[in-house]
Amino acid sequence: MPSRSELPVHPVDAPVQRAARLVAVAFLVVALAGFVPGLTAHLERLEPAGWGSGALLFGILRVSVVANLMHVVMAGAGLLAAPGAEASRRYLLGGGTAYAVPPTPRRPTGGRRPGSRPGRR
Numbered sequence: 001m002p003s004r005s006e007l008p009v010h011p012v013d014a015p016v017q018r019a020a021r022l023v024a025v026a027f028l029v030v031a032l033a034g035f036v037p038g039l040t041a042h043l044e045r046l047e048p049a050g051w052g053s054g055a056l057l058f059g060i061l062r063v064s065v066v067a068n069l070m071h072v073v074m075a076g077a078g079l080l081a082a083p084g085a086e087a088s089r090r091y092l093l094g095g096g097t098a099y100a101v102p103p104t105p106r107r108p109t110g111g112r113r114p115g116s117r118p119g120r121r
Contacts, residue, residue: 013082020088023095024078031071034063 013021033039034057040046045054049066057063074095081091 014085014088016085016088016092017082020078020091021082023092024075024082027071027078028075030057031068031075033057034068034071 034055035043035046037043039058040063041056041059042054047053047055047064049064051062053062053064053067055063078088078091078095081087
């Protein structure tokens, strides 16, 4: 029987690695839920991309096919980063920064060019 010092050592994940794995799994659940009737209200109004999609995940979060695919990409990136502590830290900081500054939806201009005055042609 091998002595205790000869047994293989299984390193314990750092908390940042567990956090990255947890966030990645959450992204995957949200991505898949975005295509499930019952979890996504008005699924028949799911658009390929853009702010015009009428599908609402859990009745509150607007989703589109591209948004769901981006969540799959973020999940994959997190699962790939999770084995390393530094990669996990970068994933969490980079992903958090990207999601903290959401894109601004385009506002319709009413048929006018942006910056033009009403009544003048």
